[in-house]
Structures are given as C-alpha cells and as structure tokens.
Amino acid sequence: MWDDQRLPLSKIVLQGDLTHVTAKDVQHAFANLEHIGTFMSQDINVLQQSVEQIPWVSQASVRKQWPDTVKVFLTEHQASAIWNGIDMLDTNGVVFSGDVSAIEEQKVKLYGPKGTELQVLQTYRDSNGQLAPLGLSISSLVLNERRAWQVILDNGIRLELGKDSMQERLERFISLYRKLGDQVSKISYIDLRYDTGAAVGWFPAEEAGTAHAESKKVG
Structure with a gap:
C-alpha cells in the first residue's frame, strides 16, 4: 500500500468543472493502489482506472509530469x-x-x-x-x-x-x-x-x- 505522505496533496493538479469530487478523493484513490517501484513508474492506465472508481466520476484523464506531479482531468456524472x-x-x-x-x-x-x-x-x-x-x-x-x-x-x-x-x-x-x-x-x-x-x-x-x-x- 502507498504511504499518503509520499503523495502530497500539492502534487495533484485536479481539473474539471467539479461539484462533488475533491483532490482528497483522488489522493485517497491513489493511496490505496498496490504498486511496484516508484509512483512515477506506475502504469498510467491503472491510475486512471482507480480515479474512475470514485463516486460521481464519469470520465477521467490522468497525465504524469516529471518529477513528482500528476494531472487529473475529471468529468462528473450529472x-x-x-x-x-x-x-x-x-x-x-x-x-x-x-x-x-x-x-x-x-x-x-x-x-x-x-x-x-x-x-x-x-x-x-x-x-x-x-x-x-x-x-x-x-x-x-x-x-x-x-x-x-x-x-x-x-x-x-x-x-x-x-x-x-x-x-x-x-x-x-x-x-x-x-x-x-x-x-x-x-x-x-x-x-x-x-x-x-x-x-x-x-x-x-x-x-x-x-x-x-x-x-x-x-x-
């Protein structure tokens, strides 16, 4: 399991017209992933799938930006x-x-x-x-x-x-x-x-x- 402290909230850039989903929800989804290696070596598809399991999330697009930032664009269900x-x-x-x-x-x-x-x-x-x-x-x-x-x-x-x-x-x-x-x-x-x-x-x-x-x- 990931240590929440290894993924500071400031390293998540959350984008989208959001009402119900927060950066903390995304951080929690990432923190509960099993992983091999470092955060930046994690499969981008796995990251995206984990975000799409968050309640209210309709679609998600995840991009990694070296050295330690992840950008997440979300669309919520209406x-x-x-x-x-x-x-x-x-x-x-x-x-x-x-x-x-x-x-x-x-x-x-x-x-x-x-x-x-x-x-x-x-x-x-x-x-x-x-x-x-x-x-x-x-x-x-x-x-x-x-x-x-x-x-x-x-x-x-x-x-x-x-x-x-x-x-x-x-x-x-x-x-x-x-x-x-x-x-x-x-x-x-x-x-x-x-x-x-x-x-x-x-x-x-x-x-x-x-x-x-x-x-x-x-x-």
Missing part, C-alpha cells in the same frame, strides 16, 4: 434521478453511486429491475411531458418485477398503469383528470388497468388526506 433509493442515474441512464443527500435539487425517484434503467428514465421523460399541460409532474415511477408501471404524482395521486398500453392509459387519465375538476383533491388513486374507464379511489370525507380510500369505477 444526476437525473435517484435509482432504487440508493443510487443515481445520469442523463444517459447510467447508474452511478454517490451521496444522494448531496443533491441540492429535488430529483424524481425511479425504480426498476436491473437492466431497465434507460427504459425507466425515458418512460419518465415521455410521461412527464404528457402531464405537463395539466401542471402535474411525476415524483416517483416504478417498474416492478412483473413489468407493470406505477406512478406517484407530485400531488400525491397514485396511478396504476399495468403492463400494456401505458401511454394510452396515461392519456385516458389526462382526459379523466380534466373532467374531475375540483374533485381531484379527494382522490387517493386511479387504477387504469382496464380496456376502458378507470377505478377511482376516493378519500372518505371524514378521512380526507389519509391513506384510506374507497374505490368506484368510472368511464
């Missing part, structure tokens, strides 16, 4: 969503690790089986665009193991969309939502897993705003 509660997705649907609490802006929460990251992200983007004219947005989108979709809107309404014809069912919701007018605040969930119509779960009058609801099919 978080688009929180993935399965613990990781994040960047703008290309790539999963990366990092401190979720470090995100300043509120991000949508997406959930899905492994390998569905890009599908879920793209579905979120498309569906959120459909909902925008209503002044609504998606706060959570779930693709479960059975490949059925569930949406939680920013106003708390839950939509059950099932496996098939998701976009058509979302359009059906939009049409229904416009007809409901002031009644939307009384809705707990809307089940659209029907060929036509939908089942609307209403909050009982005495329990409005609670998690209990009564269901009635409309349409």
